Amino acid sequence: MTRRYIVYAEDDEKVLEVSDQPGALVSVSAPPPPPGQAPASHPFLSASAYDPFREGALRRILLESSDFDDFLSRLKQAGYRVVPA
Amino acid sequence: MPRLSTRLRDDDRAGERRPEGSPVRRQGEHSREALDLPLTADGLVRLQKLAGNASVSALLAGRTVQRLAPSPEESAPPQGNERDAQVALAPPPTVGEVAAGALGAAVAGVAAAAAHAAEAAATAVAENPQTVAAARPILRLGSKGVAVCDLQVRLNQAGATPQLKVDGMFGPKTYRAVRRYQALSGMTVDGIVGKQSWLGLGVYKPSASRTNEKEREEALSKVTIDTVGHGSSTAAIAAASALQGQQWKNLDLVGLKQLAGMTIEIHVIPHDKKLTDLPDFASLRGTTTFDGRLWDDVRGINMGKSGTKIRSAVAEEALISIRGKPSGYGPGFVAAHENGHAVRNALSAEQNTKLQKLFDDRKAAHAPPAQNAADDEYWLSPSWYAGANSDEYWANSVAAYYNHPYNTTETVEKMYTPAWLAANDPKMYAFLKSVF
Numbered sequence: 001m002t003r004r005y006i007v008y009a010e011d012d013e014k015v016l017e018v019s020d021q022p023g024a025l026v027s028v029s030a031p032p033p034p035p036g037q038a039p040a041s042h043p044f045l046s047a048s049a050y051d052p053f054r055e056g057a058l059r060r061i062l063l064e065s066s067d068f069d070d071f072l073s074r075l076k077q078a079g080y081r082v083v084p085a
Numbered sequence: 086m087p088r089l090s091t092r093l094r095d096d097d098r099a100g101e102r103r104p105e106g107s108p109v110r111r112q113g114e115h116s117r118e119a120l121d122l123p124l125t126a127d128g129l130v131r132l133q134k135l136a137g138n139a140s141v142s143a144l145l146a147g148r149t150v151q152r153l154a155p156s157p158e159e160s161a162p163p164q165g166n167e168r169d170a171q172v173a174l175a176p177p178p179t180v181g182e183v184a185a186g187a188l189g190a191a192v193a194g195v196a197a198a199a200a201h202a203a204e205a206a207a208t209a210v211a212e213n214p215q216t217v218a219a220a221r222p223i224l225r226l227g228s229k230g231v232a233v234c235d236l237q238v239r240l241n242q243a244g245a246t247p248q249l250k251v252d253g254m255f256g257p258k259t260y261r262a263v264r265r266y267q268a269l270s271g272m273t274v275d276g277i278v279g280k281q282s283w284l285g286l287g288v289y290k291p292s293a294s295r296t297n298e299k300e301r302e303e304a305l306s307k308v309t310i311d312t313v314g315h316g317s318s319t320a321a322i323a324a325a326s327a328l329q330g331q332q333w334k335n336l337d338l339v340g341l342k343q344l345a346g347m348t349i350e351i352h353v354i355p356h357d358k359k360l361t362d363l364p365d366f367a368s369l370r371g372t373t374t375f376d377g378r379l380w381d382d383v384r385g386i387n388m389g390k391s392g393t394k395i396r397s398a399v400a401e402e403a404l405i406s407i408r409g410k411p412s413g414y415g416p417g418f419v420a421a422h423e424n425g426h427a428v429r430n431a432l433s434a435e436q437n438t439k440l441q442k443l444f445d446d447r448k449a450a451h452a453p454p455a456q457n458a459a460d461d462e463y464w465l466s467p468s469w470y471a472g473a474n475s476d477e478y479w480a481n482s483v484a485a486y487y488n489h490p491y492n493t494t495e496t497v498e499k500m501y502t503p504a505w506l507a508a509n510d511p512k513m514y515a516f517l518k519s520v521f
Binding site: 016017023025026027028029031033034035039040046047048050052053055056058 | 375376378383384385387389414418422423426470472473477481492494
């Protein structure tokens with residue numbers, strides 16, 4: 001069973017949709033990677049980010065995370081609200 | 086009297102382009118200079134003088150609250166196999182589009198086409214300021230005028246290779262581009278631009294959806310649509326403006342009403358500048374996207390809705406050919422994709438729910454993806470963007486609906502067409518037809 005979550009910032013802006021299935025990392029604000037460049041993928045989650053101003057911070061949290069649950073935990077610690085989808 | 090709003094941004098390259106007497110702005114300040122020019126021949130001549138020459142980077146902003154009919158000599162009746170066209174009266178070029186055509190032609194040194202565009206604009210407004218509906222002319226080898234400018238911009242956006250010079254002359258290169266476009270789109274290949282070709286190029290709408298044109302015009306008059314050049318070429322600005330014409334102004338009444346009071350901006354990133362060199366996006370400098378790209382180097386963005394603004398940006402080289410700086414994407418793709426994201430802000434709650442269901446159903450029907458997947462599976466493969474979420478599915482479908490392929494391989498070019506969508510994703514095609 002896939003676990004899916006929506007992540008909101010303190011201002012209730014949706015900033016991320018994330019699931020525990022390995023897959024693509026997507027920035028909805030940016031164009032798809034140019035032809036010839038595969039989308040970035042991740043070993044323990046797939047996610048779509050929605051706020052260009054917060055994407056860098058979210059990525060830093062992801063890079064520090066050891067697994068999916070650790071990522072969710074770190075998001076909460078950083079002040080984000082994580083809601084099951 | 087209809088007015089054409091020409092706005093100069095303080096971040097344009099040369100201070101001398103600021104109109105005389107206008108205040109000096111601090112860098113990064115969001116204020117604008119608004120020069121409201123009456124839309125007369127004189128007004129357009131002033132606009133052309135303001136633009137001046139090929140190095141001009143003053144912003145041309147098409148503020149699109151009026152629509153124009155083509156000049157009488159361009160309004161030839163349908164002929165040949167186009168005779169029984171009963172398509173709808175579609176949005177003729179807007180003031181901004183016609184002015185952009187005039188400006189582009191003037192800069193390119195094509196005085197006749199520019200004068201024609203100015204004449205068309207002035208005549209149409211003088212004769213019928215409320216004009217909305219007028220069929221596009223049939224164009225063929227030898228045709229001239231602003232409608233040909235419009236055609237060339239649209240062909241460039243649709244992937245004309247090489248890109249056409251927007252000069253208002255239907256010569257051999259335009260003829261070959263038309264034939265190629267018709268062949269790729271599955272049309273009768275005759276090199277004549279009539280109903281089917283205009284339809285494919287995003288001009289016409291089915292008449293059934295145009296019964297409330299007056300209401301649409303009223304709703305559209307409450308929306309400000311700007312193209313912000315930042316020193317990009319006039320051809321790129323004209324291309325971006327035409328793209329807006331394809332999408333925003335084709336929105337159904339529901340969508341237009343959602344936009345009342347909004348300002349929609351599409352920024353053109355000059356080929357020799359970074360996204361973050363533009364004041365509106367400078368705060369992203371040094372930060373990355375979630376997938377690890379440096380925003381400074383990304384060549385397009387959709388900022389979504391913030392207050393009363395919807396902003397997006399696209400690189401100049403993704404709108405027109407820039408020697409030595411290929412975008413890699415298919416012509417017009419980034420603009421159509423990012424603007425498609427922006428247009429989602431105009432969808433109603435009901436439409437958004439329907440779109441999400443379309444995505445969920447399509448994913449369920451095609452997962453998991455096969456190795457060497459068929460075209461329709463590749464379209465929504467989870468390993469690719471359109472399969473990631475309903476936003477990317479929507480944005481790529483919009484690009485396909487308007488004939489802007491992700492790249493120029495034969496397989497992908499065939500997928501990014503309304504015909505492919507209608508055959509392979511009919512529910513999304515029907516949804517797009519209901520929105521645009």
